[in-house]
Amino acid sequence: MTETLPDVQLLEEARPGRVRSAVRRSVVQRGRLVDLAIMATFTVAAIYVMSNLWSDLQSGYLFNAGRDQAMWEWFFADTAHALAQFRSPLFSDLQNYPLGVNLMANTAMFGISIPLAPITLIFGPTATYAIGLTAGLGGTAIAWYWAFSRHVLTGVSVRSKIAAAVGAGFCGFAPAMISHANGHPNFVAFFVLPFIFLQVVRISNGKRPVRDGIVLGLLVAWQIFLGEEPLLIFTMSAMVFGAAYALPGLAKSRQAIKRAMPGLVIGGAVTLLITAVPLWSQFFGPASYDGVSHGQAGNDTAALTTFPTESVAGDPEGAEFRMNPTEENAYFGWPLVLLLLGATVWLWRIRLTRAAAAVIVVMGVLSLGSELTIDGDKTGITLPWKLLADLPLFESVLESRFAMGAIPAIGLLLTLGTYRAFVELRGPRRTAAGVWLVALAVAMIPLIPTPIDADQRSATPEFITSGSWENYVSDGTLVTVPVASAEDARALSWQVDADFGFPIAGGYFVGPDSKTRAGIYGAESRPTSTLLVNAKQTGKVPLIDVGTRANALTDLRYWHADVLVLPRFSGDDALRHTVDELVGFDAKRVDDVWVWDVRDLVSGKTSNQS
Structure with missing residues (x-):
């Protein structure tokens, strides 16, 4: 491999070269500036990319987020509230009362929500949400740049860093x-x-297992x-990569695995020590569930070659x-697919390429x-996912997301190809290098993302923001009309604002x-919640x-309801009259x-509102 790409070495063989100290300091300093x-x-x-959200943290709402932004902001806000109240963030009965919600079995992201709890408490959950998305994109690119520039292209030249940046930029x-x-x-x-991944490689050296x-x-x-779920997907990617990389040297690979075992065991023990209680809560604690069935959610082959909708070459068709705007899990565009085929052939002699x-x-x-x-037509041909679909853990994964497991591998090929092109621009094969750089531009420029659209969120009712709700809630719940659900999650934002x-x-x-x-989205339907949804849909x-x-x-009584609340709007008659009939008295405008103050009704006392 090193004879094909100067300065490129295998992960476990990376060693700095010898240069004069003064020259080296200069080169290193320049390299740090490039970094x-x-x-x-x-x-x-x-x-x-996230500028439209950052420009309006008070009322901005991502246009294609659906109810997800409200859900995530609630998760972040509840975690911060739990820590401030010295209660466990693993479970909350603040929604889905009285059963509550298992936060570890949801996507509460404690790895962000706990460290950023002070920001959530001071600036609100939208700020934390924006930080999470922004740091996710930029941080992922930076992390892969570190991996590619330090552990794949081990030279300190500007060309190697630019090549690493190309691959890392795609990853992020x-x-x-x-x-x-x-x-x-x-x-x-x-x-x-x-x-x-890099730590596993380091452990395989067996030098400092503890x-x-x-x-x-x-x-x-x-x-x-x-x-x-990302950990599962990318672990599979790493296993495939490791197996393919190890294949040419099985004896050496077996030795590396043997050296790695003590470190891996220690790593597993440390992980278990930290996560044992949260994972027990997730799988066996209150409001836990066995898995979520999503039905068939595989990519159409056309999705592999289609341009993403939120890009310079975005194709609305x-x-x-x-599945929805948040699940374009492939969408690489046909120029990139062709470039990857060419790169695989061009760089086939490199073991990293084959892996x-x-x-x-x-x-x-x-x-x-x-x-x-x-292209929309089912062929009847059975694919390997069929063997995994019903296995534990895999049953809850959207299979189309496995395409994301290919992203680091694509970034690696782009890094290797770009570096080789830079090297050969100075040699007799400059034509091939020029073709690569042109093809790279043709493949990557159409994928440049556009800023994600944001809109104004639905305003929280004055009834909530003014504190009027305090006159109607004692020690029970606030029930929205219709009842809060996966289809209408506005109440989560009201609760945060209160x-x-x-x-x-x-x-x-x-x-x-x-x-x-089995896992389901939202609370189980009850007769009244179903009735109210039907009234809203039919008018x-x-x-x-x-x-x-x-x-x-x-x-x-099951909900421990104190008050029912319906925001006033032009088509609210059907819902309002439905609740009037259900509780036996007319709504009060506040x-x-x-x-509808139902405290007396729920407690069995005679209502004085009729």
Whole structure:
């Protein structure tokens, strides 16, 4: 490999060269300035992508986030509130009262929400949300730049650093990363993963198993608190990479595995020590569940070659190949796919290339799901994901996301190809190098992301912001009309704006089905919550009889309801009259909402409001 790419060495063989001390200091100093410039560029790029959110942290809301931004902000705010109240952040009954929500079994991202709790308390959860997304994009690019520039291209030349920056920039700002930045900070915060991989390589040297094992354990524990699904996906990528890389030298690889075992055991013990209680809570604690079924969620093959919608070459017609705006998990564009094919052929003699190509193929095929779909047409051809789909852990993963496991491998190929082009520009093969650089520009420029769209969020009712709610909530819950759900999560923002002064019925989270323990989004439907949703959808007051009223009273008592709240809007008649009929008295207009004080009704006292 070293004879093909000067200054490029295998991970475990990297050694600094000997140069005169004065010259070396000068070169190192220049290299550090380049490092700072590249890292600053990635940071500015991340801020640029998220600029529409940063420009309005008070009322900005990512246009394609759906209910996810409200959910994430609630998670961050609840964690900060829990720490301020000296209670465990692993569980909360502030939504889905009285059953509560298992936060470890949701995407609470304690790896960010706990360290940034002071920021959340001072500046609000939107600031933490924006930091999480921005640091995820920029930090992931910086982390992979560190890995590529220090452990793949071990020289200190500017050309090697630029080559590393090309690959790292793709890792941090790949189409899937930009897509998930619309609402999923757990799927952009990958800055720990490169260091986990590098630490495993370091452990394989067997020199300092205790220290290196402890560091590995800390890193893995942190990643668990950032996102377990990404850890699973990228662990599979690393295993494929390691197997393909080790294949030509099995004897040497077996020795490395043997040397690594003490450090890996120590790392596993440290991870378990830190995460044992949270993981027990996740899988066996209150409101835990067995898994979430998403149905078929594989990529269409067309998604691999389509340009991402939020890019310079964005193609709105390509949206047909995604589940939703936050799940463009491939969308590499056809020029990049062709460039990767060319790079694999051009750099085939390099073992890193063959390992990276294996990862791209395996993860790409897994992302296609259980059945091959070509341009919208199902072929009936069964694919390898079928064997994994029902296994523990895998059952909850969206298979299209496995395409993201190929991103570091793609970044590695881009790094190796660009470096070789820079080297050969000065040699007899400058034509091939020039072709690579032109092809690289053709492949990468269309993928340059555009700023993620943001809009004004729905205003929290004055009834909440003015504190009027305090006159209607004693020690029970505030029930929104319709009841808060995965389809309508506004109540989560109201609760945050009221500094968690009241619990709410329903909510937006993942919790267990009471019969099957399968994970479902939001609270289980109750007769009254279903009735209110139907009234909103049809715009008509349903038939209300004795049985319906009895169900409503049972549900209100189950929720420990103190007050029902309906924001006033032009089409609120059906919902308002439905609740009037259910509780037996008319709504009261307070500020900008309709309220029904049901404390006497729920307690069995005679209401004085009828």
